[in-house]
Amino acid sequence: MSVLIYVTHANGVIKKSTFETALYARKVADMLGTADVVAVSLGNVSQAELAALGNYGVTRVLADNSSVFTQFDSAAQTKALANAATATNAQVVVLSHNSAGKAIAPRLSVRLKAGLVTGAIDLPVISGASFTVKKSVFSGKAFANYAIHTPVKIVSVSPNAFPVVKGSGSATVEAWQSGVLGADVKVTVKEVKTMSDKVALPEAELVVSAGRGMKGPENWGMIEELADALGAATACSRPVADVHWRPHHEHVGQTGIAISPNLYIAIGISGAIQHLAGVNSSKVIVVINKDPEAPFFKAADYGIVGDAFEIVPRLIQAVKTFKAQNA
Amino acid sequence: MLVCISKTPDTTSKIAFTDNFTRFDTSGVTFIVNPTDEWYALVRAIEVKEQLQTGSVTVINVGPKENESVVIQKALAIGADNAVRIDADAADAFFVASQIAAHAQQEQYDLIFTGKETIDYNGSGIGGMLAELLDMPYLSLANHMVIDAAGSATITREIEGGVEVVTVNKPFVISAQKGMAEQRIPNMRGIMSARTKPVKVIAPVSVDTYTSIVNYQLPPARTEVKLIDPENPETLIKLLHEEAKVI
Numbered sequence: 076m077s078v079l080i081y082v083t084h085a086n087g088v089i090k091k092s093t094f095e096t097a098l099y100a101r102k103v104a105d106m107l108g109t110a111d112v113v114a115v116s117l118g119n120v121s122q123a124e125l126a127a128l129g130n131y132g133v134t135r136v137l138a139d140n141s142s143v144f145t146q147f148d149s150a151a152q153t154k155a156l157a158n159a160a161t162a163t164n165a166q167v168v169v170l171s172h173n174s175a176g177k178a179i180a181p182r183l184s185v186r187l188k189a190g191l192v193t194g195a196i197d198l199p200v201i202s203g204a205s206f207t208v209k210k211s212v213f214s215g216k217a218f219a220n221y222a223i224h225t226p227v228k229i230v231s232v233s234p235n236a237f238p239v240v241k242g243s244g245s246a247t248v249e250a251w252q253s254g255v256l257g258a259d260v261k262v263t264v265k266e267v268k269t270m271s272d273k274v275a276l277p278e279a280e281l282v283v284s285a286g287r288g289m290k291g292p293e294n295w296g297m298i299e300e301l302a303d304a305l306g307a308a309t310a311c312s313r314p315v316a317d318v319h320w321r322p323h324h325e326h327v328g329q330t331g332i333a334i335s336p337n338l339y340i341a342i343g344i345s346g347a348i349q350h351l352a353g354v355n356s357s358k359v360i361v362v363i364n365k366d367p368e369a370p371f372f373k374a375a376d377y378g379i380v381g382d383a384f385e386i387v388p389r390l391i392q393a394v395k396t397f398k399a400q401n402a
Numbered sequence: 403m404l405v406c407i408s409k410t411p412d413t414t415s416k417i418a419f420t421d422n423f424t425r426f427d428t429s430g431v432t433f434i435v436n437p438t439d440e441w442y443a444l445v446r447a448i449e450v451k452e453q454l455q456t457g458s459v460t461v462i463n464v465g466p467k468e469n470e471s472v473v474i475q476k477a478l479a480i481g482a483d484n485a486v487r488i489d490a491d492a493a494d495a496f497f498v499a500s501q502i503a504a505h506a507q508q509e510q511y512d513l514i515f516t517g518k519e520t521i522d523y524n525g526s527g528i529g530g531m532l533a534e535l536l537d538m539p540y541l542s543l544a545n546h547m548v549i550d551a552a553g554s555a556t557i558t559r560e561i562e563g564g565v566e567v568v569t570v571n572k573p574f575v576i577s578a579q580k581g582m583a584e585q586r587i588p589n590m591r592g593i594m595s596a597r598t599k600p601v602k603v604i605a606p607v608s609v610d611t612y613t614s615i616v617n618y619q620l621p622p623a624r625t626e627v628k629l630i631d632p633e634n635p636e637t638l639i640k641l642l643h644e645e646a647k648v649i
Contacts, residue, residue: 181533184534185535191612191613221614222614263570359642379638382632397639
């Protein structure tokens with residue numbers, strides 16, 4: 076018996092989402108009275124990096140460092156994970172609801188004949204044979220409790236829904252052959268373009284976002300400066316992406332990406348319902364807008380009615396002072 | 403090409419529930435074609451057909467008869483050639499994917515499109531399930547795709563903090579998001595011709611569901627916004643640290 080997780084890594088560095096899934100899996104395993112949380116690592120990750128997953132409740136790591144995994148192909152990754160689930164008699168498989176998880180989890184559901192709930196925001200409620208998971212539905216306007224009826228369950232966990240607390244421990248790392256061959260890989264990755272020096276928006280705990288109120292792309296310097304001072308990612312509203320003031324991958328909202336950071340600071344964004352759909356899972360929302368009637372204030376925890384061009388520079392200074400004091 | 407389209411409540415719909423929070427209250431709700439299915443998946447499929455000057459675009463929906471007027475006619479008016487409706491309620495993601503896969507197996511589609519996720523249940527599971535059921539590659543969260551007449555495609559898909567450019571050969575399943583295409587508004591000729599395009603109704607295959615919704619909850623109302631004096635914006639940083647504890 077085991078609870079299984081999937082290790083997301085970039086060039087051998089394990090991503091924070093993996094720690095979130097590990098902690099989630101550990102709690103599920105404890106509820107089920109299962110000792111083993113098994114992590115499946117595909118591709119080249121160092122022994123030390125994998126053993127450190129023990130800090131987050133993982134007991135065993137099955138590591139297949141075959142070069143076939145240098146290409147991300149959801150079919151190959153799914154096959155490996157399914158084989159691991161069978162080999163360890165997994166009761167529950169936990170993934171992150173990130174780009175890899177969105178590609179793998181549905182495939183794995185079919186392959187293992189296991190019910191899937193995507194984007195879980197809380198631990199499951201387990202009572203006898205009943206297993207229910209809460210997720211956000213209607214783009215953040217409601218929650219639904221899903222029952223999974225199959226013997227094996229798959230849950231993908233919403234990024235940032237669970238705080239990462241590092242404990243202590245060391246996982247046993249076992250070299251393992253997943254059974255995936257070169258012929259299983261049908262997708263060829265030509266190029267990966269990431270902005271490695273920036274915080275990735277979907278994973279960011281703090282986000283500074285701005286909209287048309289900034290009047291033009293030349294005024295984004297102060298937005299980036301505030302984000303840098305906080306260690307936050309930058310985002311924007313749809314109109315701003317549509318006129319190419321900012322790149323499309325920064326657009327949050329109904330048709331952009333949905334995020335759930337701990338802190339979302341919206342500057343010069345009125346708060347249309349389509350925008351709120353992408354950000355209303357944020358834990359704390361701050362709205363800065365010169366229009367006191369902006370609908371966003373109704374969804375905000377903190378608000379400042381005023382001119383961004385005056386307020387943002389003062390916030391940057393305040394954050395720098397705060398950081399210096401708390402360094 | 404096959405494009406999977408879902409019926410969802412309009413973005414601005416008020417979300418409410420009946421029967422002790424076990425059913426979505428559809429009264430007064432306007433339904434639309436799920437935005438990413440329509441704007442990106444369907445339009446890109448039509449563009450590929452126009453560009454390659456060959457092939458056809460079929461839209462498929464799992465749902466009751468009323469979906470023909472609500473979503474299928476719109477997709478045909480935008481430019482799909484024909485439609486298939488599986489006559490069943492969309493019970494869960496696995497049920498829906500299994501219905502579409504059963505049809506796709508018979509028809510041998512080269513490309514199967516979905517939107518990246520529906521705006522009602524936000525599952526994003528149908529594309530991956532279809533790919534596994536049909537043993538095809540799955541390119542999720544795609545924001546760009548070019549394909550040549552031989553079926554060789556170059557696709558850009560979104561990953562955390564960037565994009566990945568991949569190549570793949572048909573057949574494959576792709577989930578489309580913003581960037582793939584631009585929304586098309588149906589013109590009068592499209593709306594008229596939609597009425598004469600074939601809509602095939604198929605009985606569902608027998609499939610067990612894997613999941614079900616026990617009940618719904620509405621989020622707690624956010625507490626009233628705390629306004630900070632614009633003359634002292636520094637207070638915000640203090641509150642975020644001491645009260646909200648997020649920095």
